[in-house]
Amino acid sequence: MDGNSLIDFGSGIAVTTVGNSAPALVQAVQDQLASFTHTCFMVTPYDGYVRVAEALNRITPGDHPKRTALFNSGAEAVENAVKIARAYTGKQAVVAFDHAYHGRTNLTMAMTAKNHPYKSGFGPFAGEVYRAPMSYPFRDQGIDGPAAARRAIEVIEKQVGSENLAAVVIEPIQGEGGFVVPADGFLPALAAWCRDHDVVFVADEVQTGFARTGDLFACEHEGVVPDLIVTAKGIAGGLPLSAVTGRAEIMDAPHVGGLGGTYGGNPLACAAALAVIEMIETDGLVDRARAIGDLMAERLRKTQAADERIGDVRGRGAMLAVELVVPGTTEPDADLTRRVATAAHAKGLIVLTCGTFGNVLRFLPPLSIPDHLLIEGLDLLDTVLEESR
Structure with missing residues (x-):
């Protein structure tokens, strides 16, 4: 002004x-707005939701059978990923990392490392959340990725135990925590440990997803294929949308009606997401x-x-x-x-x-x-x- x-x-x-108000995105949302704004997918399904789910199943890492569920925000998607992992494994504990940020809901505040401004005065927080040391090359004094992973795994095994652990949740590059890029080898070692111990490996790609890091998803840099991947932010160019995408057998674990929400996968946001994915692919x-x-x-x-x-x-x-x-x-x-x-x-x-x-x-x-x-x-x-x- x-x-x-x-x-x-x-x-x-x-x-x-x-970009802000990209013409193709604006047109897609306008077209959807003229058709209908909301039905609630759980009540009256619509094509846009299905097409977004199919697109995410196609573009996320791994060629295994996948399922996708849509939500509104990154925090909501992280919370649902934890629910899915708990349903699949029958275990309760969750491990997050130093410097992590996962959201502002009660569970994701517990998973977030930084006290102020995200957590101070807002407790008590959800239980069964544990923290492991992150690979932070600038402050790790020469500790390489595999060594940093061994350090984290030792903490997890001593303080939690794989027999109690439903999920390890990690940002492939930490966002609010300082854009911390873990040393090469850290993420693959963690993913391998999870695979060997029946722990769901969850990649929180809310900030790193959708071409941001020079790969479509940041975990692709080292060939890591997560069991569940959480996306939001760049997914719909400014409209509220998030997703959990993952292995079909894990995504199918929750009981019918256990996942959902009134606005999850809103038609306008789905139209925007389809436009964004197309622009990423066609515009290089x-x-x-x-x-x-x-x-x-x-x-x-x-x-x-x-x-x-x-x-x-x-x-x-x-x-x-x-x-x-x-x-x-x-x-x-x-x-x-x-x-x-x-x-x-x-x-x-x-x-x-x-x-x-x-x-x-x-x-x-x-x-x-x-x-x-x-x-x-x-x-x-x-x-x-x-x-x-």
Whole structure:
């Protein structure tokens, strides 16, 4: 309203992957709006829901028989994934990880690691939730992926026991926790342990899914095939939709009527999701995410070389971050991070913060962003960092 323009490095927290109000998405939703807005799939099924489920069964990792159920939000989908795993295994315990974020419902708050602002004052939380150490290369002092996995598995075996464990739930790249990319080998080792011990391996790809990381899903980077995969955010370009997709025998475990909800798989959101999936596939957005990542990572590493306050540059594809620290240390500098994000916004660049320690700037540009805006945004960031010295 004041006439300013803003370069978007946030995408509504990884939601508007195909751009804000992409014409094909708008047309698909308008067409559906003119047809009907709601029937509740559990009462009167409709084609759009089925087509989204079929598409997710096709594009998610693995060629095994799959089922999909649709919901409204990432947290709701994570919670349903836990319900499905418990029904399938007959076990109750759930393991999440340090720095994890899974949502704001009671169960997903328990699974989320960071106290403030997500959990403080909102307990008591759901029980039978346990936490294991994450692979965090910047802070792990040279511990490689397999060693970090052994460390996590040892904690799980000692504190929980596979005989009690229904599911291990993990973000292949952590989101709110700081865009933590685990060391190579960490995820495959965890998945293999789960497979050997009848534990459901759940990939929370709410923030990493739908081409964001330069693969259609982040777990594909190391060839990990989850038993259940949770998606939301970028799935429908801004309309509320989420999904749990997984092995048919696991998805079929809950009793009839055990999963559902009034709005899950809303017709408008389903129309948007079908448009988004088509745009990702026909417009080459997986490749575009890689190109964005290459351009941004090169620039950010040049900035890092000239600024010792940047302790780490990390991420994959168009999901990148810098961790800001006290120079010469790994001590988090959350105050600097807040000041940089605020100053960037004032200059016309939307950047988001994250991290357990509040010291990470994260970058999630829409995959439709042209190079000239990407470069202009990075120039603005360099200016802000220089002025913040």
